[in-house]
Amino acid sequence: MADFILAIDQGTTSTRAIIFDKKLHPKASAQKEFKQFYPASGWVEHDAEEIWKSVLITAKAAIKKASIKAGDIKSIGITNQRETTLIWDRKTGKPIHRAIVWQDRRTTEICKNLKAKGLEVVVTQKTGLLLDPYFSGTKVAWLLDSIKGARARAENGELCFGTIDSFLIWRLTGGKYHATDATNACRTLLYNIHNGDWDDDLLAALRVPRAVLPEIKDCAADFGVTDKKLLGAAIPIGGVAGDQHAAAIGQACFQPGMMKSTYGTGCFAILNTGDAPVVSHNRLLTTLAYQLNGKRTYALEGAIFIAGAAVQWLRDGIKVVKSASETGALAKAADPQQQVYLVPAFVGLGAPYWNADARGALFGLTRGTTDKELAKAALEAVCYQTRDLLEAMKKDWGHEGQTVLRVDGGMTASDWTMQNLADILDAPVDRPKVLETTALGAAYLAGLQAGLLPPPEQFAKTWKRDKRFTPKMKPSMREAKYAGWKDAVRKLLS
Numbered sequence: 001m002a003d004f005i006l007a008i009d010q011g012t013t014s015t016r017a018i019i020f021d022k023k024l025h026p027k028a029s030a031q032k033e034f035k036q037f038y039p040a041s042g043w044v045e046h047d048a049e050e051i052w053k054s055v056l057i058t059a060k061a062a063i064k065k066a067s068i069k070a071g072d073i074k075s076i077g078i079t080n081q082r083e084t085t086l087i088w089d090r091k092t093g094k095p096i097h098r099a100i101v102w103q104d105r106r107t108t109e110i111c112k113n114l115k116a117k118g119l120e121v122v123v124t125q126k127t128g129l130l131l132d133p134y135f136s137g138t139k140v141a142w143l144l145d146s147i148k149g150a151r152a153r154a155e156n157g158e159l160c161f162g163t164i165d166s167f168l169i170w171r172l173t174g175g176k177y178h179a180t181d182a183t184n185a186c187r188t189l190l191y192n193i194h195n196g197d198w199d200d201d202l203l204a205a206l207r208v209p210r211a212v213l214p215e216i217k218d219c220a221a222d223f224g225v226t227d228k229k230l231l232g233a234a235i236p237i238g239g240v241a242g243d244q245h246a247a248a249i250g251q252a253c254f255q256p257g258m259m260k261s262t263y264g265t266g267c268f269a270i271l272n273t274g275d276a277p278v279v280s281h282n283r284l285l286t287t288l289a290y291q292l293n294g295k296r297t298y299a300l301e302g303a304i305f306i307a308g309a310a311v312q313w314l315r316d317g318i319k320v321v322k323s324a325s326e327t328g329a330l331a332k333a334a335d336p337q338q339q340v341y342l343v344p345a346f347v348g349l350g351a352p353y354w355n356a357d358a359r360g361a362l363f364g365l366t367r368g369t370t371d372k373e374l375a376k377a378a379l380e381a382v383c384y385q386t387r388d389l390l391e392a393m394k395k396d397w398g399h400e401g402q403t404v405l406r407v408d409g410g411m412t413a414s415d416w417t418m419q420n421l422a423d424i425l426d427a428p429v430d431r432p433k434v435l436e437t438t439a440l441g442a443a444y445l446a447g448l449q450a451g452l453l454p455p456p457e458q459f460a461k462t463w464k465r466d467k468r469f470t471p472k473m474k475p476s477m478r479e480a481k482y483a484g485w486k487d488a489v490r491k492l493l494s
Contacts (some may be wrong), residue, residue, distance in 0.1 A: 017058035030061035044106035070232035077239035077446030081368035107138035128286030137189030177224035239445025250437030263411035282392035302389030330375035423473035
């Protein structure tokens, strides 16, 4: 029986493929890292061909590990790093340049020029976003202006623009489908969140030809069928969502007021606000949580660019640790009298500061500072930044009552970090039994489209908690530590 689901989780540093059964129990998985390119200060790129190969390799490996055949897979779900931007040749499928990653800051000047023309107000009204290099639109403009002949070819319909999901759909279907879902579309600066379509005024402002754009679909929809030669069977692609939206779905955040935060390379918190967009007055993003059956559900989102990447920097950059798993034990053993703050603005600061020019800094170093204090500072920075987001969300959302935060992602495996998060937030933190909620969300969407899985309200009843972390820190210490963080950020930005 074809009752398995393949989830492709295409992330910033690696690709994972997970086989789920029809009850969404993971059966087998495979993972492959790929190279990060840093051609200039603040620039980050990926080789799209390497990403494509990693998808095929991991998908085939997961199928083999699960001891099933490709024909046993009923549907494929795709979730992806958002905002990472590609343009490829419509005939050959070959990219015209490396993918420009969401972290990339090369379009800072483009954003400044657009702001100087007074366009940010219009952009925010239509998209819920800010004019920041983070988003796809200015990356598209840069590629069309920087690659010889690209703009003319784009206007002639010879090129395709897409985020990673679109590129994978194109390749998997043998170039038959140029499509994306609403959650990826809403991160481009080109999509109107109020009418759910590409916006002609924004396309004109960013000089992006409509001819390069993909078709926008629901998160659970018909995205075509895979070329049989690729995986060994023609498999429908039934679910697509940007990684943070897929995580919100996997965490069953289907009711207004429910909130999740994902701790991967960056940290992204999403608060479901229901069927109406909430305008942020605290520099958060108004975005889509998901779109099902043609109905848009909205959210407030806070984006932190560096979370787990700070731990990677400790490991790979300054070689303080050999593996990320060491940091929790080091933090626990750190000197409590030292207050070292890492503001990890390696690629600028995201919400609620939105400063593309900021760069990282350490504060409070002494002769007694060791690897323990540095590890603690890196983990604490994630907690402080999450509090920044939560406080801004509470102001925008305007609803009273305690928030319970559902967490996921690699960093949540650290009990020390999750306890410290609950302490700094002064709120309960719930870790689910299934930590890979991003892939789970993609699998659910694919299963929903295939008729294997129930509607959201029924699926929500299957969510299970692994552990709840409750605040234990004294209020005076909590506020003193957070005040120190705010002071460190002020010094960095001054």
